[in-house]
Amino acid sequence: MTDRERTRLVAWSHELRRVHSKMREALQVTQQAVRVGQSGAPATRELLIYCRGFCAALDGHHRGEDRALFPAIEAAHPHLAPVLRSLERDHSMLANLLQSLGSAVERAAPPDELELHLEGVAAIMENHFRYEERQLLVVLEGLELRAAVKDVLGPL
Template sequence: MSTERVTALGGELRRVHGKLRDALALARAGLDGGGRPSEAVDDLLLFCHGFCAALSGHHRAEDGSLFPELLRARPDLAPVVAKLTQDHNLIEHLIGGLRRAVAESTDPEVAHSHLDGIEAVMETHFTYEERQLGAVLDGMDADVDRTEIFGPIT
């Protein structure tokens, strides 16, 4: 595993969140792409799966690597980390609902309604996380593997 010096981890977190917002926009665009019915089903599965995998991977990486490291350095942030972990669990539950809906329906509106719910929670979560942890992470000086702490979307 290669590591690189990253001193602005808060900025990196905001960049990753931006990429996840872009992935959500691509998923929505994919749902609205039109085309033949069989293409619409394939697009629905592809775009929703890609977005869900990216968001889930990001949260797993935070829970497994970033948050433990952060708590070692700043145990006073335990309530913040607990809230963020709770959000991750809620978002994962919503992603499961989207996956089930996509598997059961080819109607893009069904997927859109699930994406709306995920987006609302995701935006609240990202805003809170950036506000609570951005400056703390920017102040950390560590050798890290960005993929390990932020997930595959880096």
């Protein structure tokens, strides 16, 4: 294996950390937008954009993992199948939470209700990211996966 190939392989662990960091930042920006709008008034157009953007980014990240990353990991490391199934269940749970948040945004729910939705997403998302990083970062350092980062880890 050449140095360049090794660099690309190790990069998957760095890319996962980078995407998780971007997701955390996007969530914080969205939460801040909700807090600023907590006058009890319906969500502003700007807040709707933040919420929709965050939901789309997190969902896109998880769809990429389910479609490309997890099958590649399982092929190389079949013993990780239970870990991957657990992460996929988290993805499903987060998709439901994001759908509930999206519904609240669509009906212009008050900021305090949106903040409750975001707190639920934040709790599950952070727990999921930490577990995923503990279980998969070392595996990702040696994973042979030739694909575009956005196809594997989402658009961020």
